[in-house]
Amino acid sequence: DQQVKQNSPSLSVQEGRISILNCDYTNSMFDYFLWYKKYPAEGPTFLISISSIKDKNEDGRFTVFLNKSAKHLSLHIVPSQPGDSAVYFCGLNFGNEKLTFGTGTRLTIIP
Amino acid sequence: DTGVSQDPRHKITKRGQNVTFRCDPISEHNRLYWYRQTLGQGPEFLTYFQNEAQLEKSRLLSDRFSAERPKGSFSTLEIQRTEQGDSAMYLCASSRDGSKMFFGSGTQLSVL
Numbered sequence A: 001d002q003q004v005k006q007n008s009p010s011l012s013v014q015e016g017r018i019s020i021l022n023c024d025y026t027n028s029m030f031d032y033f034l035w036y037k038k039y040p041a042e043g044p045t046f047l048i049s050i051s052s053i054k055d056k057n058e059d060g061r062f063t064v065f066l067n068k069s070a071k072h073l074s075l076h077i078v079p080s081q082p083g084d085s086a087v088y089f090c091g092l093n094f095g096n097e098k099l100t101f102g103t104g105t106r107l108t109i110i111p
Numbered sequence B: 001d002t003g004v005s006q007d008p009r010h011k012i013t014k015r016g017q018n019v020t021f022r023c024d025p026i027s028e029h030n031r032l033y034w035y036r037q038t039l040g041q042g043p044e045f046l047t048y049f050q051n052e053a054q055l056e057k058s059r060l061l062s063d064r065f066s067a068e069r070p071k072g073s074f075s076t077l078e079i080q081r082t083e084q085g086d087s088a089m090y091l092c093a094s095s096r097d098g099s100k101m102f103f104g105s106g107t108q109l110s111v112l
Helices: none
Strands: A010-014 A019-025 A032-038 A045-051 A056-059 A062-067 A072-077 A086-093 A099-101 A105-110 B005-007 B010-013 B019-024 B031-037 B044-050 B053-057 B065-068 B075-079 B088-095 B107-111
Touching (some): A019 A105, A032 A062, A045 A056, A072 A086, A099 B044, B031 B075, B075 B088
Parallel strands (some): A010 A105
Antiparallel strands (some): A032 A045, A056 A062, A062 A072, A086 A105, B005 B019, B019 B075
16 A cells, blocks of 8 residues: 555656646655655655645745645745756655655656 | 765676675764665665664565664665565665655665
């Protein structure tokens, strides 16, 4: 039973426009939510996080939104740049134990 | 460089052989995690340590897999009698408190 889902395997966005990546989860016990970015043949790199007591966190071009009632997490990147092309994973934590990851979304920024 | 370090980056082995991977975490991090990632999937949790204690093991970690962190610093992951299904990227991560994890570059294992 997959607790974390990223339903879009891929997404293409024009450079300069907004990229929106989505993540849905089933377990309401998750209390800390993270986004990671991964380039081929490298490990995931931490991007941004949010705790369950907030509904928005912003860091430069990256904003994460959390809708607890809908069990939905999203990452907004604006403006999108060619270097943002990568695979993005949401990772969810419960009680500071371990992260459970989604299957990832491959983002391609079109120049 | 003070990030998470993994060795080797790539390992090619024949089915039935044993392999061992090493992970050096960020020095002040007391938590160390092992994950496995296959193509088209997200990282899957294998096991984690707090200092030298192994606190949780996934059911993905069969009897052929063993992980150690003898002095609470570096860790090793050994796979005995490798199978083709073990081919994957093995990722190590460390964390100060279990919230934000920092990953190494991974070890890509190919079992022929």
